[in-house]
Amino acid sequence: MYKSMPLCWVLASLAACVFAMEAQDLEAAEQFYHIQGVYYPAWSVAVPAAYAVGGQLVSFSPDRLYPEATTNKAAVSASSSSGSDKKDQPQHDTTSKKNVRLPRTVLPIHYDVRLFPVLEKDNFSILGQVSIDLQCQMETDRIVLHSADIVVDPKSVKVIEQGKPAGKTLTVASDGIHYDTDMEFLIIRLEDKDKLAKGANYTLSMNFVGNLTDQLRGLYRSTYKEDGVEMSMAVSQMEPTDARRAFPCFDEPNMKATFTVTLGRHRDMTALSNMPEGMEEFYWDHFAPSVPMSTYLIAFIVANFTQVEADVGNATWKFNIYARPSARNQTQYASEIGPKIQTFFEDYFQIPFPLPKQDMIAIPDFAAGAMENWGLITYRETALLYDEKKSSVANKERVCEVIAHELAHQWFGNLVTMDWWTDLWLNEGFASYAEYLGAQHVEPGLKWPQQFVTRELQNVMSLDALESSHPISVVVHHPNEIHEIFDRISYGKGATIIRMLAAFLGEKTFRQGLTNYLKSHQYGNAVQDDLWDALTKQAKVDKVPLPTGVKEIMDTWTLKMGFPVVTVTREYQNNSVLLSQERFLMQRSNASSQDKTVYLWWVPLTYTTDFQKVGSTWLADGQTSKKHELSIPADKNQWVIFNVDQTGYYRINYDSKNWQMIGQQLMTNHLSISAINRAQIMDDSLNLAEAGLLDYETALNLARYLEHETDYVPWNAALTGMNYISSMMSRTSGYGLLKKHFRTIITPLYNLVGFDQKVGEDLLLTKLRTKAVSWACSIGNKDCISRTVNSYAQWMADPENIDIISPNLKGIVACTAIEKGDEAEWEFALNRYMASNVASERDVLLTSMSCSEKPWILAKMLEMSLNPTSGIRKQDAARVIIQVASNSLGRYITFNFIREKWTEIRKVVSNKFFSRIIKAVASSFNTELELKELIQFREERSEELIGAERATQQAIDRAKNNLNWMDVNKDTTLPTTFHTPSNDDESSHYY
Template sequence: MTHAREDFTVMDATVTTFGKQKFVAVSKSLALFLFILFIGCIIGTALLVYHLSSCQPMSKLEESTLIVYDKFADVEATTAEPDDGSAPETEESVISTTTEGVKTESEVGDVRLPRSVRPHSYNLKLIPFIVEGNFTFHGEVTILINVTVTSHNITLHADDLIIDNVLVREHLHSNKFLSIRQVANETKRQFLIVYLNDPVEAGRQYFVSIRFRGVLNDLLQGFYRSSYKVNNETRWIATTQFQATDARKAFPCFDEPALKARFQISLARFKNMSSISNMPKIGRPEPVANLPDYVWDHYQESLPMSTYLIAFVISDFECLTNGTFSVWARRSALSQTKYALQIGPQILEFYEDFFGIKYPLPKTDMIGLPDFSAGAMENWGLITYRESVLLYEEKVSSKGSLQRIAHVIAHELAHQWFGNLVTPVWWSDLWLNEGFATYVECLGANSVNPHLKELDQFVINELHGAFMLDALKSSHQISIKVNNPDEINDIFDRISYSKGAAILRMMQHFLSMEVFQRGLNKYLKSRMYKNAEQDDLWRTLTEQSHEDGVLDPNVTIKEIMDTWTLQTGFPIVTVQRNYENQSVTFTQERFLANNDNRSTNSVLWWVPVTYADPKKTLASVWMRVEPVLTLDLNLSVDDWLLVNVNQTGYYRVNYDARNWNLIIEQLQKKSGHLDFDPKNRAQLLDDALNLASVGYLDYDIALNVTKYLKQEREFVPWKAAFTSLDYMYEMFVRTAHFDKYKRYLLDLLQDVYKEIGFDERENDEQLVVYNRFEVNNRVCRLGVRDCVINSIRQFETWKNSPYPDHRNSISENLREIVYCTAISVGGQAEWDFAWERYLNANVENEKETLLMALGCSKEIWILSRYLEWAVTERSGIRKHDSARVFAAVANNAIGQQLAYRFLKTNWNRLRTYLGASSMSLSSIVRSCTVRFNTQVEVDDFKTFLKSKEDEFGVALRTAHQSIEQGEANVKWMERHSGKIVKWLTANV
């Protein structure tokens, strides 16, 4: 439906004129009359103030705009003129601003909107003022609503907005307005409630028109401002980030994913700028009344979609285009969009084939933003990115960033089906969005880079990462009840993303890819432009798996998968062989990082057990929510047994000591490790070391597994080994026994370091490049002279170059190592040089590399200054990079306590600077505390958390996870450090 277009006008400023004073003479009787009138006015004013004393106080937003607008309360009482310009029916359209009848914050319960009213379509008009000192916006939204239950109020969302007036009418061009009793804000639930004297009736449609104002904030949430510089001139951008609950910061709306509607958007902009939104533009730009420098851009009405997927950007950016696919960036970075423009359409085409459904929108825009809180956001038809995960510059960006860009683009494009076309009913099933996108991104990225063995890398990048968090008692279910925005933001974590992806991969393997795809196609087609819950997916997949005969007719997918999505944690499957009668017993229990109460771990799962032996015999069996399962296997006493083939199942595996030793013997034979797939070699290393850390396995056995690494040359197993061995590094680096760990790791690395070398070779495969980075990173960090000297030499060559910002001979794939090593052994001169390069860099990947390296300094005062700059306006560090700085400093053994002390001392400052609901706070809390391994450290953080618990908000779960991890680290030191030191001493 096309609505009439209406121009906005800007309020005229009040002008006070000062001139020559004039005097008037009055009689005594007139003076007495005026005095009595004056007293009466005072009394009347007092009564009026008393009468209005129930009005809500001025909001923070109003205070920030007080200089320009000084007469608006939180919900303003005004009489509005209808769209057609005729006089309003005054008595019926006056709005009261009292809060009578509104729940107090202490009485607030459910944060979900009532379902008596649902939106059908929106007509949204916005004018952002991107001018230094006046970062505000004006807007009007007209919402066509469907009434499902007769009601005397209309409730929607608004947050940090000033509401100028509200109108409710049955027909858009009617002069007949519904009488409004009051309009109130319920700030706790971020509700805007319109109370009516006459009800809106079920089965009818009404138009709700709202004029409002807001601030283009600098917190990277809602409708916000960003900037960049060109020749020291600041260029401003107005852009959006609405997921999960921030569309309400930009315009009043029904801000829940299930309340889909169509949107027609109009944006006002400077004539020399451009705008983009979800849909293509229609018509030509039109002038804005009373704003001669502005024009309107009007956009096609969208398909039905959720509010969190709305997006718009006003900037002076430019784009490169391939058909209906465009990539936008700053002019100076436009050449860096070529790779994204190359692979984007290819991945989109792959998904059209994979899902069996054509991409439903007429165009796709992708844009790299200078300031962006997330990595990227899947807004339908306009995907927004942090520059570093979209833009690629040859000879500057590393091969790793090339893969990272492919993954992020594939992730966001996967959302165009999973999340956008079919959307979860509520955030409890966020994982349906993020888990699917995380798994399918590997397939999409693999379609353009098949040589990278993406599905092998999934094991180390997603599966093992999910295990680390999910082993904590403070983990959470994949599908979890959430209410307020902090709780919703809190579950954008490894559980929703990586665990969600891992269980989908597991399901795909026990169903087969063909059945999995057919089921997905049916699911998506049945729910197009609608919403779904996980049970809808389970139902469709059950039908398909029964139809194709891959699942027992008496078993449902829901029955299996509920044990994975509705229970916290994951199982450890213990394999006990009877070498006399050739039977094997499998038992399952929950794996926990703090394993003091094993007897209480009574939760059970449907576990798809796969296994193999030296004869390459492959088989599978279900553990059907049972603690014990016994099978008869025809295995020789000298044959090893491997369980969880290719680690497709989301569980760890332990064996009896004899089977472990059989596996170790096979690994240590010359080329014997090649009998195991690289994914299983990664699994054996990861499982063994993690099982030992918790007490399931003797550390002697676990460390014996690592001995074979001397002959390992594949990236995936080495990466898995480094993850676990790095944990030992963190535990020992501040102890007197670090030298033993150092000698053993260097012994493992000696041959592969000599073979792989420090310098790159022209024909190196990408996984070889990755492995060289991982090996050299550890060798340099452990102070090997050859590696350190190589780094210093290359850094000095760059430093002494006459044009260091344009000539850098250091390989882009080794810069992080070279920079960090040179800065760590250098002083202020090296740090200042790198900082200057950071400020001057035009490629965001290079800026991120430098930011991490700057945290490698050994100078405490430099690290202290660096942390200070991370939370200082105009220091050169963008807000979305503040957490990166804290991670860089905390990752430095010298900087760890420094970062934590800064966190405690500057807690209020951090919350103010980043925003109390910023997910960067969670990242900072985690990086500053996760390495604690003494009781003193853990207890100190507990005390701090207790004193500030009400202020942690979105970071609260992270804080509890850090405490649990810290306590596990303390127990690890007490129980295992002595034994490990003894083993290391004997095996170097």
């Protein structure tokens, strides 16, 4: 379009735009130019048109518009330090622990942000203007705020004092604009005669230019195809520290302000932000002022998307879903459950949703799963879109949980925000807990309270049992350190201790305490002590019996890493038990002796007997040497189970007789023990055996009861533990015996649930079948392999027939067929991946393609992950690498790949996902050579592992644990345990 413009219009538009911007005349910069029957704002014409002058393609660059800023060109590069001239700048060590917080000399009150994302090929850029109302807290001659990958027009920077008729303009020093690229600071220094006065208000304004990159952070571009035509959109992701890449700002969570946003767009596009529009013109969308909020919650969208308005009943707010036009039919599920969950949380928190609308949008390229921007929540397509015919129960589950998580954030995170990233877990841990409440409200058939135990509690224990774990509450400084704590500890452990807290306080006290906390800190910031204080006060009102204050209890869980194993030793002659606690570790090293932390906790203990009598007590964090004695209502022939429904974040180990009685009960009538406690018994016993605290004979004998089990949650816990044994033994001579042992456990389940899905069956039964089929095929069940391979062959013969394979088994069928097949099977999956319009189906196929046993195919997939023209999106590059690394053959190929392609991978994959790649590659390393190579890799790349140091150390710790496990178990302990009982074996023989 722009190339066909008359040259005179191009030159006139360019001159007008540059003049207007330099003269600070925003009204002139917003003039509309009438070209060939269409209206264009000056800067939307001038900048894209600049590269067509004279029939030559000339790339737009910030220094063409602001030549005075050429010494700072590096600030707008994809990497803030790449190629910059640092000789006159202070040097900073980005890995140091120094404080990189902004000074509190001035605080923002209100932002007026105007952005025009230029979505023209070869000229992706951001033109912007920002005015910030400031309040001076102490006299100063400079303003320090955040800016990264942005170039500011020096002539445009103005500081005006408010409160006087004309407003006094302060003079910016001639050399007063300075970029500190390491600290990501923009420093504006005034002339000596002009200083900001304490208590006075000022307005800081400036024009700037940035690049609209494809780096999935800040304000960036995403591309997709619609009816075969490539489309571009602008989308934002600001958390944790990338608002500074969209516009200069005070980018810290406790520097809240209100925002008025204006977005420029082309006529056929839609602009969205946190608030609804105030008025609409041809190309500028003006949005209403926001409530006070943190910069990381700001959101901008400019796209050709379709809108689906949800039915909200009598709600006071609107609810909209946005998606690509061709994906409109996949928005129904989200539009049904979204308003219901938001209404549920209004009731749960007893606080109305404060905004007039809630938008949710599915983004084709999105690094995170979703982002809770206030009033405009952004999602990966797999986390928001659901196709009834092509998506599985697991996909529905994913959409439900993510929507509930992000809507919980609207209160816990947005209305009340953590003061600093040290308390990130307050946001993420609570949302990860509350998502199960919201999801249970709309999908009770998925039994979310039961699934919490395996999906969150047991899952995070595997990470928290490492010496290189970290406390929930972590002091962080540099942005790279902030990225590191977006992990399972902040999310899963945070959710788990919140659940434990709710259990010992009681639901009524817990909810009222939360409401009091939210109301007293709304539109502000808080630290974890504020929450503890609100809950302690409510506990006193409700007369909840606690051994000490909530803060004293919870500090032992948030300020220390790890968790305890509580040992229960029964005194059978006098109906009592002796209780003791110590930190649970998979392996202790010499580093333990250097750690001076006292690993003792306030442990809320609950217990039940076979008479179903429930009691409770506390283990104090000060009980060190002596054991705690407790009388229990059980005689010597009755079992006792501690940690009822596993509400506490700890493991339990019993004496051998109690383990035996529990096992006998499971074999005779497992339903007398709750499903959650059966899952706990499986998880605790197998992990205690892995750590050497329980013999494997006891653990695996307990698992034999599974031949009677039909509940998903206990099976999920057991199979997770068995998977570790399988991954360790897969390269040993004893693996055949292990597979035979596992077949005796899995085959009855496979025969029970069958291969074919039943109409209207329980959702968790569908999930259980998925597990059963996956395991049956992996351990060599001939019927399973035959049916999967034949089903895939039928699909290859009739590609458009979506009824041949159930969406719930498509991943397993494709994986098995590709593993057993050749290039043709893999190529078919690749072609279906490229052709699919359903993101969840694409994910399944992409994962299945990594099941190949052909080294060259796996190598090809790894190369495709870094190739922007391969059809694999940048957001999925890390996923491909992780999946190939999860293949027993692919882990070595992947390790070589990341060592050889280090530079290219770092350009594509963020620190967050690189951490996951390292963990995936090393998860099954269990030899001296593998450990040595992993340590060597860490040493060689130590200076380049910024943001992934902790993950690398955790990978090394896991490898050490694995190596130790192999030394103890592979030749002696386990082979003697893999005894397949004959038909006349009695259950009593298992103990």
